[in-house]
Amino acid sequence: MLKNGKRQVVAAQRVAPVRAVFTPAKPSLGEAMGLRDTEDALALRSSVALVMDQGSNEVLFQKNASAVLPIASITKLMTALVVMDARLPMDEVLTISEEDRDTEKHSSSRLRFGTQLTRQELLLLALMSSENRAASALGRNYPGGLPSFVQAMNRKARELGMNDSHFVDSSGLSSSNVSSAMDLVRMVNAAYRNPTIREFSTQTEHEVNVLGRTQHYVSTNRLVRGGNWDIGLQKTGFISEAGQCLVMQARVQGRNVVMVFLDSAGKLSRFADANRVKDWLEHSPSQQHGFPSSPNLTQRPGGAHAILASQQARGI
Numbered sequence: 001m002l003k004n005g006k007r008q009v010v011a012a013q014r015v016a017p018v019r020a021v022f023t024p025a026k027p028s029l030g031e032a033m034g035l036r037d038t039e040d041a042l043a044l045r046s047s048v049a050l051v052m053d054q055g056s057n058e059v060l061f062q063k064n065a066s067a068v069l070p071i072a073s074i075t076k077l078m079t080a081l082v083v084m085d086a087r088l089p090m091d092e093v094l095t096i097s098e099e100d101r102d103t104e105k106h107s108s109s110r111l112r113f114g115t116q117l118t119r120q121e122l123l124l125l126a127l128m129s130s131e132n133r134a135a136s137a138l139g140r141n142y143p144g145g146l147p148s149f150v151q152a153m154n155r156k157a158r159e160l161g162m163n164d165s166h167f168v169d170s171s172g173l174s175s176s177n178v179s180s181a182m183d184l185v186r187m188v189n190a191a192y193r194n195p196t197i198r199e200f201s202t203q204t205e206h207e208v209n210v211l212g213r214t215q216h217y218v219s220t221n222r223l224v225r226g227g228n229w230d231i232g233l234q235k236t237g238f239i240s241e242a243g244q245c246l247v248m249q250a251r252v253q254g255r256n257v258v259m260v261f262l263d264s265a266g267k268l269s270r271f272a273d274a275n276r277v278k279d280w281l282e283h284s285p286s287q288q289h290g291f292p293s294s295p296n297l298t299q300r301p302g303g304a305h306a307i308l309a310s311q312q313a314r315g316i
Contacts, residue, residue, distance in 0.1 A: 028047075028069075028070075028241055028243040029070055030064075030067070031243070035048065036265060038063060038064055040061075040063045041061075042276050042277065042280060044063065044261070044276065045264050045270075046261040046262060046265075046269065047067070047243065048063060048065065048067050048069060048261070048263055049062070049063040049261050051257055051258070052185050053255060053256070054189065054192075060281075062181070065182055066180055068178050068179065069178060069180075070177060070239065071177055071178060072237030073132075073135075073237035073238065074237040074245050074247055075167060075171065075172030075177045075237070076126050076171065076172055076237075077247070079135050079138060079139065079153070080126070080191060080194075080201075081156055081197070082152045084196060086143070088142075090119050092141075093117070094116070094117065094137050096111045096113055096114065096116075096117075097113060097114075099136070100132075100137050100140065102136075102171075104169075104174055105173050107132060109131065109132060109133040110210065110215055111125075111131060111133045111134060114211060115210045115211055117134075119141070122137055128217065128220070129219065129220060130235075130237070131217070132172075132173060135170045135171040136169075136170060138170055139169070146169070149170055150167055150168060150169065150170070154167055157183075160183075160187060164183045165179040165183045172237055172239070173239060188258050191233055197233065198232055201235055202219075202232065202233065203219065205217065221246070222268075231248055231249070231250045233249040234246070234247065234249070235247050243263035244263075244270045245264070246270040246274060247260050252278050252282065261273050
């Protein structure tokens with residue numbers, strides 16, 4: 001630079017480069033417990049798997065079926081059961097409010113605050129598209145509000161014999177919503193008996209009016225959209241603590257079966273696992289004798305309560 005007509009050399013300051021800090025994602029609870037290391041005869045990528053004949057309750061395949069884990073949006077099936085049990089008017093218009101904001105995972109939603117939809121539309125979006133604000137509004141508009149709704153969820157779980165299960169919200173966003181594969185079969189069977197839940201969970205797409213604009217929603221389950229399955233009921237779920245989850249009732253090779261897959265390692269692996277089980281049922285010469293079963297890992301004493309304590313200790 002020039003100063004008073006003379007050239008002056010100014011030493012350049014070296015600025016240290018800013019490096020992005022990589023923070024590895026927390027492992028799922030199943031991964032932290034070592035469940036993903038369990039080998040099974042079908043080489044599934046789900047830590048937990050259970051396949052049962054719906055008619056006879058025969059266990060066709062099991063892998064860590066007693067493990068109690070977070071279940072993410074599979075929770076919404078219990079939400080649907082409580083809503084239907086309450087016999088509230090399905091044509092009642094409910095409003096999405098700030099109270100339905102996700103403060104747990106800070107997930108986004110296409111249902112903007114002020115959106116008005118019927119209870120029926122909200123239940124459809126919660127089951128088909130796993131809409132979290134829809135599920136929140138359903139719980140919030142229950143007599144007594146969300147606390148009473150959660151109490152009803154846990155009461156329903158006890159009625160169904162779901163002794164490994166515990167619920168804390170209507171959406172499944174909290175990792176404190178936990179269950180076992182055995183319990184989830186009970187919940188799927190109960191939900192399957194309700195024709196509205198069957199219809200809404202297996203619908204492929206739907207349009208709703210959101211503040212004057214038409215929004216198109218699709219099923220979160222690609223197997224429903226694919227058309228190669230005869231699915232009677234389904235629900236997907238995901239939060240990082242739970243991994244990818246899937247429950248289904250389907251008819252395969254003339255047999256009604258219930259499938260549960262928890263803590264699957266990849267985004268599409270739960271669907272691949274379901275297809276692998278379906279292929280086995282359809283083509284294995286040993287299908288009439290059932291599946292080879294993987295050993296169940298011993299679940300820590302206390303079931304759901306022990307898992308909740310473990311999560312709190314790990315900061316989940």
